Amino acid sequence: MCKRVWVLFISNMALVPYVENPLPALSKLHNSSAQFRFANRDLRLAQDWKKLGVAAVVWDAAVVMCMYLELGRVELKGKKAIELGAGTGLVGIVAALLGARVTITDREPALDFLSANVKANLPPDSQQSVVVSELTWGEGLERYPARGFDVVLGADIIYLEDTFLPLLETLEHLSSDATVVLLACKLRYERDTNFLGMLKQRFTVEEVHYDKQRDIHLYKACKLTRKRDL
Numbered sequence: 001m002c003k004r005v006w007v008l009f010i011s012n013m014a015l016v017p018y019v020e021n022p023l024p025a026l027s028k029l030h031n032s033s034a035q036f037r038f039a040n041r042d043l044r045l046a047q048d049w050k051k052l053g054v055a056a057v058v059w060d061a062a063v064v065m066c067m068y069l070e071l072g073r074v075e076l077k078g079k080k081a082i083e084l085g086a087g088t089g090l091v092g093i094v095a096a097l098l099g100a101r102v103t104i105t106d107r108e109p110a111l112d113f114l115s116a117n118v119k120a121n122l123p124p125d126s127q128q129s130v131v132v133s134e135l136t137w138g139e140g141l142e143r144y145p146a147r148g149f150d151v152v153l154g155a156d157i158i159y160l161e162d163t164f165l166p167l168l169e170t171l172e173h174l175s176s177d178a179t180v181v182l183l184a185c186k187l188r189y190e191r192d193t194n195f196l197g198m199l200k201q202r203f204t205v206e207e208v209h210y211d212k213q214r215d216i217h218l219y220k221a222c223k224l225t226r227k228r229d230l
Contacts, residue, residue, distance in 0.1 A: 029057040036090070038066050039097035043121045045088045048113060055087045055110045060214040061156035061184040062087070066094040068209050068218055074180055076100040079150040082174060084135065084167075085157040086110075089117045095153060096122060096130045103144075105135035138166025147176035155184045161191045164198060172202060172223070181221040186214075 029049055034057075036043045048056040069076065069091075077099030083092035084105055092104035106114055115132045122130060135144070152174050157167065171181060181203065187193055196219070199205055203221035210217055 034058040034088075036063070036066070038070060038094045041097055041121075043090070043093065045090055045117050045121065046113070047088065052110055052113060055085075055106065056113055058088050058090055059156045060211075061186060061216050062090045064209070064211045064214055064216040064218060065091050065153065065155045065182065065184040067211075068182070068184070069094055069098060073208070074151060074182065074220075076151065080148065081151040081153060082144070082149045083153040083155075084137070084170065085154060086114055087155075089114045089121075089132075091153050091155050092130065093118060093121050095151070096126050100151065101129045103131045103133055103149075105133050107136055108134045135170070136166075137163055137170040141170060141173045144174060146173055147179070149174050149176075149179055152179060152181040154182070156186065158183065158185045158192050158195050159188070161194075164191075164195050167195075168198060168202060171199075171221075175203075175223045177223050177225050179223060181223075182218065183221065184216055184218045186216055 029047070031047055034045045034047055036045070036058075045058055046056075047058065068074075076095055079100050080103075081092075081095050081100040082103040082105060083089075083095070086092050086104045086106045087110065089104050092102045096102045104114060104118065111132060111134060118130055118132055119127065133143075152171060158164075175181060185192060196205060199219075199221060203223055205219055205221045208218055208220045
């Protein structure tokens with residue numbers, strides 16, 4: 001029997017219901033670590049469900065995003081990238097291993113945990129290309145350069161409707177006309193599809209990958225070019 005409990009979503013500081021399920025597929029989220037091999041390197045990401053909830057476990061969307069990045073369809077070497085709602089930091093870590101200069105962001109309560117994962121999984125020469133920084137969507141955006149990133153990454157960050165407008169504002173602030181935004185997500189609810197509709201009002205959006213086994217969609221978005229008055 002499933003049991004409903006309340007979990008704190010650190011990335012957005014809101015309480016939402018989570019259905020606790022004893023299935024083995026979900027039990028991995030409660031493990032103290034998760035292991036992967038990306039960019040020819042073994043990675044071991046610490047997890048801490050009890051302390052930080054969903055912000056401190058590796059979700060399938062992050063794994064699918066990393067698999068996509070390894071395909072090389074988005075140029076990362078030497079590019080300036082930022083990860084939003086990073087959680088364990090897996091996506092940002094892999095982007096750095098693939099040659100990007102990465103700003104890895106999340107809410108303040110998750111930063112120490114995030115920083116520890118970055119330090120434990122990046123060799124010293126790659127650590128110099130990564131900055132871990134606090135970012136609450138829609139707030140304090142002046143601390144980040146407007147239109148200042150080549151690539152914006154987000155894995156499983158579309159789930160709370162109250163965050164949709166601040167997230168869109170953040171994406172617009174960070175993106176130039178040449179920026180590639182990659183969003184990996186599971187479409188769990190109608191509101192998730194609604195967000196994609198909102199995104200399409202400001203960006204061109206294309207589904208570039210679908211992982212059937214994990215039911216994860218990966219979207220590429222580019223900022224719409226505004227016509228200027230003559």
